[in-house]
Amino acid sequence: MEGSAIRLEGLRKSFGETAAVAGVDLEIRDGEFFSMLGPSGSGKTTVLRLIAGFETPTEGRIELAGQEVTGLAPFERDVHTVFQDYALFPHMTVEQNVAYALKVRKVPKAERLVRARKALAEVRLEGYGKRRPAQLSGGQRQRVALARALVGRPRVLLLDEPLGALDLKLREQMQVELKALQREVGITFVFVTHDQEEALTMSDRIAVFQQGRIEQVGTPAEIYERPATSFVASFVGTSNLLTGESAQRVVGAPGTYSVRPEKIRVLKESATADEPEHATATGTVAEVVYLGDSTRFLVDLDAGGRLTALQQNLETSAEDVAAYRGTRVRLQWHRRHTVQVPDAAR
Ligand code: ATP
Numbered sequence: 130m131e132g133s134a135i136r137l138e139g140l141r142k143s144f145g146e147t148a149a150v151a152g153v154d155l156e157i158r159d160g161e162f163f164s165m166l167g168p169s170g171s172g173k174t175t176v177l178r179l180i181a182g183f184e185t186p187t188e189g190r191i192e193l194a195g196q197e198v199t200g201l202a203p204f205e206r207d208v209h210t211v212f213q214d215y216a217l218f219p220h221m222t223v224e225q226n227v228a229y230a231l232k233v234r235k236v237p238k239a240e241r242l243v244r245a246r247k248a249l250a251e252v253r254l255e256g257y258g259k260r261r262p263a264q265l266s267g268g269q270r271q272r273v274a275l276a277r278a279l280v281g282r283p284r285v286l287l288l289d290e291p292l293g294a295l296d297l298k299l300r301e302q303m304q305v306e307l308k309a310l311q312r313e314v315g316i317t318f319v320f321v322t323h324d325q326e327e328a329l330t331m332s333d334r335i336a337v338f339q340q341g342r343i344e345q346v347g348t349p350a351e352i353y354e355r356p357a358t359s360f361v362a363s364f365v366g367t368s369n370l371l372t373g374e375s376a377q378r379v380v381g382a383p384g385t386y387s388v389r390p391e392k393i394r395v396l397k398e399s400a401t402a403d404e405p406e407h408a409t410a411t412g413t414v415a416e417v418v419y420l421g422d423s424t425r426f427l428v429d430l431d432a433g434g435r436l437t438a439l440q441q442n443l444e445t446s447a448e449d450v451a452a453y454r455g456t457r458v459r460l461q462w463h464r465r466h467t468v469q470v471p472d473a474a475r
Pocket residue numbers: 144147148149150167168169170171172173174175176323
């Protein structure tokens with residue numbers, strides 16, 4: 130049965146005047162890949178450090194697997210933290226680095242070696258056991274840090290921007306691998322990132338943080354398709370909001386609405402928009418950004434405001450799309466993609 134791996138209740142942490150965590154309630158399920166996403170300074174790392182036990186909360190309660198751990202030391206909690214800088218021991222071999230945690234726990238030497246090799250195989254580093262960290266690439270060092278975290282089979286793995294130091298290509302590859310690894314070992318992963326694409330790619334669920342609070346918790350699809358606040362709508366994906374006058378004239382009702390750029394089609398202004406299920410708005414193309422596989426159009430609406438539309442370059446070339454700059458167009462999308470953002474009344 131799916132239980133709760135982590136439960137946070139009324140969690141607060143202040144550093145002097147700064148409320149780094151300003152009242153967080155959250156439940157993370159057993160076996161979940163859970164991401165904490167938010168801009169720099171929004172409190173994600175502090176929440177992670179509170180779960181790990183490196184910080185003591187100013188207020189609130191922390192449970193791991195149904196047991197309160199609020200006052201316990203880090204080593205008394207069944208969690209392991211992977212830091213961005215990996216924190217490997219440079220004078221030890223890869224195998225010794227991985228086996229170290231077991232040595233501390235007085236696991237017999239033969240068993241330590243077997244388990245270290247198994248963990249290295251899980252992160253696809255068979256045959257690297259005798260090297261030292263300095264003889265590895267950044268991506269390989271990252272894998273050693275993961276193997277070291279996995280070898281003790283913690284109930285929860287806490288990862289603080291673990292891919293932050295890698296270049297983009299490697300980072301994308303590691304995102305896929307990390308997710309596959311998590312599925313394979315079945316351990317709860319709590320992953321801190323400020324990169325929305327990374328969170329959407331990897332997570333079962335995401336909590337979006339702002340100023341020490343959680344704005345929304347949901348699956349990637351819920352967060353992307355049904356943002357609960359205008360902050361979430363802007364932080365995750367391209368901000369594409371209709372407010373005030375443009376909401377009145379385009380949607381036909383007051384409020385704040387979000388339309389994702391890839392849902393919007395760019396048509397000639399003369400195109401008829403007579404299908405009742407379609408929303409439509411005319412405007413002038415202010416900017417065209419050719420992205421190779423797709424093109425981003427920034428359109429100033431006659432109704433006021435600006436929308437971004439993303440079109441796949443199926444049949445069009447760079448020259449075709451460049452010709453749109455400064456021209457009159459009609460934007461069109463299915464009404465079900467006009468999503469009201471609930472916090473507009475606040
Ligand atoms: P980043 O992505 O930059 O790591 P974050 O969302 O993880 O940001 P935190 O590191 O949790 O944010 O910081 C939240 C707030 O608390 C920030 O304003 C930060 O300056 C402050 N803060 C964090 N740790 C301390 C500390 N030890 N002493 C004083 N202030 C701190």
